[in-house]
Amino acid sequence: MIHNLKINSEEEYYSTYKRSIENPELFWDEIAENFLWQKKWTKTLEWDFTIPKVKWFIGGKLNITENCLDRYLNSQGDKTAIIWEPNNPNEFSKHITYKELHKLVCRFANVLKNNNIKKRDRVCIYMPMIPELAIAMLACARIGAIHSIVFAGFSSKAIANRINDSSCKMLITTNEMYRGTKTIPLKEICDEALKDCPSIEKVIVFKRTNAITIMDQNRDVFWHKEIEKVNDINTAEIMDAEDELFILYTSGSTGKPKGMVHTTGGYMVGITYTFLNVFQVLQDDIYWCTADIGWITGHSYIIYGPLCAGATTVMFEGVPSYPDYGRFWQIVEKHKITHFYTAPTAIRTLEKQSLSFIETHDISSLKVLGSVGEPINEEAWQWYHNNIGKGNIPIVDTWWQTETGAIMISSLAGITKEKPTYTTLPMPGVQPVLMNDEGNVIEEKNAEGRLAIKFPWPSMARTIWGNHIRYKEVYFSTFNNKYFTGDGALRDENEYYRITGRVDDIVIVSGHNLGTAPIENAVNEHPKVVESAIVGFPHEIKGNALYGFVILYQSEDASSELKVEINKVISTDIGPIAKLDKIQFVEGLPKTRSGKIMRRILRKIACNEISNLGDISTLLNPEVIEAIKENSL
Ligand code: PRX
Secondary structure: OOOOOOOOOHHHHHHHHHHHHHOHHHHHHHHHOOOOOOEOOOEEEEEEOOOOEEEEEEOOEEOHHHHHOHHHHHHHOOOEEEEEEOOOOOOOOEEEEHHHHHHHHHHHHHHHHHOOOOOOOEEEEEOOOOHHHHHHHHHHHHHOOEEEEOOOOOOHHHHHHHHHHOOOOEEEEEOOEEEOOEEEOHHHHHHHHHOOOOOOOEEEEEOOOOOOOOOOOOOEEEHHHHHHHOOOOOOOOOEEOOOEEEEEEEOOOOOOOEEEEEEOHHHHHHHHHHHHHHHOOOOOOEEEEOOOOOOHHHHHHHHHHHHHHOOEEEEEOOOOOOOOOOHHHHHHHHHOOOEEEEOHHHHHHHHOOOOHHHHOOOOOOOOEEEEEOOOOOHHHHHHHHHHHOOOOOOEEEEEOOOOOOOOOEOOOOOOOOOEOOEOEOEOOOOOEEEEOOOOOEOOOOOEEEEEEEOOOOOOOOOEEOOOHHHHHHHHHOOOOOOEEEEEEEEEOOOOOEEEEEEOOOEEEEOOEEEEHHHHHHHHHOOOOEEEEEEEEEEEOOOEEEEEEEEEEOOHHHOOHHHHHHHHHHHHHHOOHHHOOOEEEEEOOOOEEOOOOEOHHHHHHHHOOOOOOOOOOOOEOOOHHHHHHHHOOO
16 A cells, blocks of 8 residues: 555644645645656646646656556555445455456456557446446556446436537446346446437447346447457556546536546546545555445545555445345445445435444444535534444545545544534645635635635646536636635634535535536426426435426426426436426516526525525516415425
8 A cells, every 4th residue: 555645643734734835846746756657747737727727747657557556466466456245235245356456457458449449539437336347447547548437327318418428439338237126227228328329339238137138239249258359468558647537527507517527647646645644544444435436436536546545445336225224334344344435415314214223233343434425414423423433433524526536625534633514624735715705815714605726736627528618617717716616615713614515506416416407408398398497405315405496388287297207307318316306386487687597586485495585676577486485395
């Protein structure tokens, strides 16, 4: 493992932080020295947020998989790299060593080459949480192909949109996947998507189940047959530090999803440094992040971060409720998990279950707990702390984003202090600022504002695939010369940060980042719908849920069947995660004189804060409000 990058005391955190701000380039230079480079960089940083342009470790050459795998072959080749726990607890789990993973990745890299994939080609991966997903992504990185992983809960339309946006040449999937008691026909979903994806030349299908799979003879090949055609010797492609490593789509508050582009060198340095420091993982620890690799958390903190650091990382195929709500704790006991990193929505779900699900398992191996994806409420924090942490192990609440690539604000486990519901302190090298409504930096310690970052960090996304103008507009146009996060935050007297939530039209539902505009577009596609507006409202388990206000062509069509149909349209267009919890049919929507829907008012109604709707004098049609209020759900 990499050992020498860790901060060991609170005092050292503050001195390191200070150094990282005074001379960021020297600071990151020293960290980057700890990796395997084929050629050292000649310049550490070039940046200009007005273009915007950010480049790190310029001229440096490397391959991230040599850092994840090759560098450990001699020192710890027989150490387990990945522990895989299947959906069904009766199926065997797998332990894959660094040596074995290296061979598997090299072999599959040769399969990709054999199927005409070259450096910079885009490969879409739509797979469940099985080792082959990790192998496929690392094999892409090995040959310099750009992977675009699509969470295996998205619909065929959502896959097609993402494949077409970045013209993927290949799709890698499985015939079926398991999820709790369900078996889901992934290949069929892909076939539907591919009716509309002219750029796809090949589909590689891994057989996860024994079901018969219909293959297109001109396009589809089986994983198990392809790996027989190649050997496991592969020399990693030499990549420039700024060559693209992957694209990962995240919701936008308007329009289609944004393909965030992450590059190689800076991403590797940023995620590995934060992984080591936030979690403080040691050589024999067993680290488990319960996220899906289809999200950024899985990219950075299941695969690339832990493997670059030389740790043992756990991949779990199933869900927390199968075969019962004790599954997480059964896995902790079985694999002697030391580090457990999950989302508040999972914690709130488990909090509702009987404590006997925990008590029947020995979870005393746990040393560090983590939270990610949305603000963790006090009650969930306390439950996690008392029942899982037994009142005496650290919880790191890590704030970051798909766009930031790596953890930005968090405590360091056992090193810096924690404060429930606060993500606390910025990572070394991260320079957060709070902005007021006038767009100025708030200098006072104790304050609330919109969260921005004023200096580049190595793992930040460099652009939106094919749309640099949108990248500039979304992130660099709200505040002069700063990256805008889209989040609001509080800062206390110790300069600890607390994230209060999104301040734009993105709603975090069960930790999933959902733009309301694309969902509205889906709802509006229904032939009976004129227009809709969707807002978030607080939900006990999911954190937030979605409330849709929908205008129909004919009000007599309003029915509970229509609500089901509307949700079906959303499921097909985006995926079941974007379904609406509440649908209210309305006669009109509150609009400004320029025709913009006043979501602020709808948000208040959805949150049941109807006594104080604020200033409605600028509305074009204030009369619609009474009816909406009266019939609110
Ligand atoms: O609103 C913040 C919330 O999740 C958003 C980023 O979502 P996504 O790109 O999907 O990445 C999630 C995993 C990193 C942020 O803008 N968020 C993430 N972590 C936290 C959080 N809100 C509060 N506390 C957190 N720890």
